[in-house]
Amino acid sequence: MIKISPSMLAADFANLEQEITAVQLAGADMLHIDVMDGHFVPNITFGPDVVKSLRSKTDLLFDVHLMIKYPLQYIGAFAKAGADIITIHYEAADDVRETIGQIHALGKKAGLSVKPGTPVEEIYGFLPMLDMALIMTVEPGFGGQSFMRDMLPKISSLKQKILDGSLHMDIEVDGGIDRNTAKEVIGAGANVLVSGSALFKQKDYKKAIEELRATSASAAL
Template identity: 60%
Template sequence: MLKISPSILSCDFANLESECAQMKEAGAEMLHIDVMDGHFVPNLTLGAPIVKCLRPKNDLFFDVHLMISEPLRYIDDFAAAGSDLITFHVESESDVGETIAKIKSHGIKAALSVKPGTPAEAVFPYLDLLDMVLVMTVEPGFGGQKFMGDMIPKIEAIRKKAEELGLSLDIEVDGGIDAGTAPLVTAAGANVLVAGSAIFGKPDRTAAVRALRAAGESAL
């Protein structure tokens, strides 16, 4: 099943509640929440208190992406705030296995992400522990970047390895995803599409979600 996860990095933060409510009305399955610390990536966004405030207002699946140096320190906070899934980076300073275990201890899903410069093989040792792998198709930190087509083989490699292991793993892609690039990544094995400006940047968000879904499903 193809899932759409609109990235709130591209929303109007002055109207966060209503912007996120529109994503539920538009038919998205998830809400992608970008957390950046200004150290792991060169940008600052939001923290667990924002997730906590948003949680009672929206019952979409909270897809929380930690782009921070020490994710292990903050897992408890983001879990308590209402995250349904927490993604952290294999390149972070925290022990990968310990961080996955901490996420799972809260009864929520765990995912691991790789930057463009990190090979697919970096996540292979952890695949049987994960619910999802996030392949960054831009350098993390800012929205609106151009899709990096040379990430396609990485998606293919992770999907192939997951199938060899008999795992029904979600593969998410984030960065430059729109109706033009969606078929490329779904054909490669991705089934969760993160999109920011391609949804929040459109006047009709429902039409934008439908167009993205149709484009992605056209290659399945």
């Protein structure tokens, strides 16, 4: 099943509650919430208090992507705030295994992400512990960037490794996802699409999500 996770980084920050309601009614499967600290990436966005305030506004699954240094220090705060999936970066965690273990200990699903410059093989040893792996197809930090097509082999390689290990986990892709690139990443093996600018710039969110699904479904055949 192809899952659509609208990136709140591209939403109207002055009207987040309305934006969340709109994408939920439009058929989104979850909400992708990018947390940036201004250190690991050159931008600052949401903190646990914002996640907590949004939690009461929807029952959609919160797909929280921590683009921060020292994520272990903040797992508890985001779990308490209402995150359902907490994804950390391989490059940011001092102890990846311990951090993943803490996420699970708090009853949350765990994801692990790699930047474009990091070989996907770096996370293969952690796959049995994960619920999701996130491949970045832009440099993390800002929305609206162009899709990096040379990341497609990473997705294919990761998918094959998951199949070889008979693992059950999602492959999420974030960065420059629209109707055209969605078909490519699904064809490579992904099943969770993070869409920001390509979705929120449309007047009709429902139509935008349906088009992503239709394109993705044809690619998955």
